[in-house]
Amino acid sequence: MQSRFFQPLARFGHDKIRGEGFGEKLLSRRFFPILRIWLGHWLTMRILRRLFSLPPLDRKLILGAVFLSCFFRVALRVCSLRRLVRFSSRIGARRPSGENPLWIAQRVQWAVCTVSKRIPGLANCLASALTAKALLSLEGHPSVLEIGVKTGDSASFSAHAWLKTQDEILIGSGNMCGYVALPQFDGKDG
């Protein structure tokens, strides 16, 4: 086969599977699926053990952050931003929970950052900010979503979202240099 795309890939796989010694045993056709299942099982159990060792609030926030990050990641493709911001503001309790708002904000920040670090690509800055906003709202605490924009040297354009609660940036505080905030539209109904 002379194709420059196909040939190197075929040779790479062939060498790996028929390699000498350790590689041959580890990657043999019979052993590899068993190893993969065992590794998957071991990782799942490890995650579950860690999850259930967390305090109830942290566990709730982590599970909420995973679910909401997935939801917002998909929803941002099909729903309007205005609708999603309104939704994340209104899903929560009408009265704040008895916990200290600052402490709740810290736990939400921890949960959202943990989920976005552990599952790369799951949540961008906007999905993370919306997730944190919804989690805070579920605990009965208000927050404000802001979006900033900037143009670069070669007319490149970029946008960044962050979430503020009690006048402090909770999510998206890194890499804010040069962004000009758009007027607040949180709660702007059309």
Next chain:
Amino acid sequence: MTKDTQVVVSSGQVSTTLDDGVAILNLDSSMYYGLNDVASDIWKLMGEQRTVGTIYDALLTQYDVEPEVFHNDLFEFLRQLQEAGLILVDTDVLSHK
């Protein structure tokens, strides 16, 4: 669209001024738009409800441009803004009052 047509920016957007123009976010389509200097001047004039003729007259005195060229460019730009849902035009303006 004629010179008597009323135009105003839509409430479904937010915009801010940058060093080299204006950036607009359409809250319904979640799309960002960038405007250059001339377009930014037109955009700023539409902050309040005006007729297209008022905008045309105001900007024609500011820029050294052939009236016919400016007329065509202005109407084309307004048509694009209307298509993007960033401005309300005449009947839309009246129904949102």
